[in-house]
Amino acid sequence: MAHSPKPKATGRRRKAGPDPARVEAIFARLAGVMPEPKTELRFQDPYTLVVAVALSAQATDVSVNKATDRLFAVAATPQAMLDLGEEALIPYIASIGLYRTKARNVIAAARMIVNLHGGVVPLNRKDLQALPGVGRKTASVVLNELGIEPAIAVDTHVFRVAHRLGLADAPTADKVEDQLHAVVPPAYLAKAHHWLILHGRYTCVARRPKCETCVIADLCPARALFVGV
Structure with a gap:
């Protein structure tokens, strides 16, 4: 019986995702300072x-x-x-x-x-x-x-924070959303959107992130780019 030839090794290794323990710690700390995050848009229904x-x-x-x-x-x-x-x-x-x-x-x-x-x-x-x-x-x-779906809407803030924290590396918002869904622990998924957007809006801002007051600075791979540590 003829056997199909084994595929040749390409020498490429699949890139490992972020360390689950670090991701868990990130969201645990964000939850600690923002236990009930909500949209800042005012609405009635x-x-x-x-x-x-x-x-x-x-x-x-x-x-x-x-x-x-x-x-x-x-x-x-x-x-x-x-x-x-x-x-x-x-x-x-x-x-x-x-x-x-x-x-x-x-x-x-x-x-x-x-x-x-x-x-x-x-x-x-x-x-x-x-x-x-x-x-x-x-x-x-x-x-x-509205609590219907644990969706993660990726705007400019979420996109920026996800990349700086090493939670995602995709070039588009839709792909970043998929990556976040894959790495955010289920217990934090429903509020992840709000934590990331509020963190990006007030702490991890675009030009000069406030690393000195950031509760997750020691867990951030991008910190050295801004504080030289």
Whole structure:
């Protein structure tokens, strides 16, 4: 009986992932200083959360909250948003980047929610991502915040922190999300998104990370790049 030739060794070794004990320690410490992390976007229910997250693309949570505080006072449901209309919506969100495109998407999404879902936001990934202006990241934020799915939405903060901590090395947000899901301990998965984003927003900032006050500095492979240790 003929045997198939064995594949030749390439000499390449599969790159080992981060040390599980170090990853465990990272999230244990983050949990210690932020036991109940939550989004800093203000919202009232699933619909206002979807709108707020969609508006936050390439904008700060502070700027979005200023806009939505006024907007949600007059249009906090899909039907009310439709009744408001695109042109009347624009003044409420004009201080936010890409406001014209976002206004168009918010109205189109409200129309789809009313016409296809009876005015109720669909809380599953497929239908959420089908809404205009709602991509994978927005859906992940919504599903995670509402406790429906332990998703990890990868924005610029999460992307940066994941790379600095050696939790991921992929070049795209989607691939970093997959890598994080593979290494974050299950016990910490539901809150990992918030810990990473808040850590990146206030401590592991882009230009001059605050390594001197960071609770996980000794666990960070990138620390030497910033403090020369």
